[in-house]
Amino acid sequence: LKTLAVAIDVMGGDHGTVVTLPAAMEALKKHSNLFLYLVGISDQIEPFVSLLPEELQERCKRVAATQVVEMDEVPTVALRTKKASSMRLALELVKSGEAQACVSAGNTGALMVMGRYVLKMLPGVDRPAIMYALPCDDDNGLPSKVRVLDLGANVDCDPEHLHQFAVMGSAFSKAVDNLANPRVALLNIGSEVMKGNETVKRAGELLSQQQGLNYIGYVEGTQMYRGAADVVVCDGFVGNIALKASEGVARLILDSLKREFNRNFYTKLIGFLAKPMFKKLKQRLDPNEHNGGTLLGLNGVLIKSHGGAQIPGFVCAIEEAMRVAEQQVPALISKDLEKLLYEE
């Protein structure tokens, strides 16, 4: 197995080093071909790393940062003023080629802006997009997943941007999900009045003329969760709203059930017996279980962990970074973009 070097912004996320460092150690233990750059404030990394067994210590390198990008910092301000931040230095390690990927649970906007500035865009990509895997049921009702992009990077998109997102998502899915011919769809509304807004309609036209892409047409939000497509494309505003509405309903349902099962002794007892059945569901819905969004379109691998991720979630994100780096996804995207969009 070839060694993979991943740079970790250990300061990012709601929990910072309390989550990122134990997760880093966990990942090192699980993957003998993993090498980590732990980028952050020395005082916070040192005590932890010094306790590690020597074998693991040898497979990680501390990189001292003197600044931290705050979770609510304005992205452009962070770009200008936080040149010695853990986020920035982690990205620079990818830029220089020392690391093959960067993982951060930090401020999404800042990560986006800095990632774009440091790593640059792939040729032919106008804008990067954020892609996550969401849980769904496949045609046979079995648990599966669907890749959705953009989930918040671009709030106003042209049809051409959606076209590029489709090509990028497809290339990613081929490489990382091992699908020969991923089904790509546009997220759209149903039969109400007219189908879709102008942007989506024009993107649909572009995609149906696109050779070499398995474009299957429109899907609705309901179908998205039923495995109707492998890659679902939408603009960042719509995608983010759909994602947050989904989270809202999921929480509403779980809270409702909790209330019902907490009514009295009898219902609590049944709730206790039903616990194993709920556990599976909670795992499926837990963002930790499928943690690790990708910022697609950059000339380098950049994985965004959920800010609130716990240790297993952050390990997931590191593993996603390994997969994406191993498959050299940016190069594949670049090749597909060139072949599909700019050759005739």
Add this chain to the structure above:
Amino acid sequence: LKTLAVAIDVMGGDHGTVVTLPAAMEALKKHSNLFLYLVGISDQIEPFVSLLPEELQERCKRVAATQVVEMDEVPTVALRTKKASSMRLALELVKSGEAQACVSAGNTGALMVMGRYVLKMLPGVDRPAIMYALPCDDDNGLPSKVRVLDLGANVDCDPEHLHQFAVMGSAFSKAVDNLANPRVALLNIGSEVMKGNETVKRAGELLSQQQGLNYIGYVEGTQMYRGAADVVVCDGFVGNIALKASEGVARLILDSLKREFNRNFYTKLIGFLAKPMFKKLKQRLDPNEHNGGTLLGLNGVLIKSHGGAQIPGFVCAIEEAMRVAEQQVPALISKDLEKLLYEE
């Protein structure tokens, strides 16, 4: 109690008269002040109505239509060619003042276009909007509801349209939900990169300058389901996507649980014991329970039932029509629009 006359398009919906006629009878039994126009193909209405007790027969009038608007018909074609349809005749009854409201489970687009053509828009309204009530938890974790518009009538909206939707939704909520000062919010994305697209940002500016409206700012999809606002405003594309994504997740969760509880004899037994706890949840999520969307902005009361609604759901829609007609919502909206938008 003043008599309320409601015109029912008995042909609309996935199930047609099999649902609409029994529901109509049910509603007549429940509300002694209700009078119904049953608009549809005579052959299908006659046998049913002739079986009703005389007391109920006296409170409904059959109106013969010779055409039916199909569920998948192109709205503008329906408008042009279906002048003798049940949908059209039901709307004409509202126009003429014979009925105070119209209820249909038919083709949403056609209903929209015909409603607009027959009833006309309220002065000062550029576009009608579809509003539904969605379930949510209030601040204390108790079941409540939130009115959301637009859910699919307008796929491309200007900030001015969203402004009008906010005023209409607020007037509706005051009258029908009995809220003195409904909290109105714009649906927006979270802290990812930048807050919102240009349309939402500008609508936010308009609304924060608006006197006499309790505008509370942006809400995310997650907060929408936590009772953060009484009225949530968005464009029809975004609203419809959020709604369908919510439905998709809800179904994913329920299917997941069903699978877990169906695993073996033991889990089935626990599932049987847990049934009452699930019943409450299913009721909350069942579109039948809060059935009846309103097409706001028309000069007349037009209620859209879910196409797949069952009998209790269609009764709900008739009852919503009664409430909206009783409160004379179109007149209230008109007054508020004039006062808020066009006076200084």
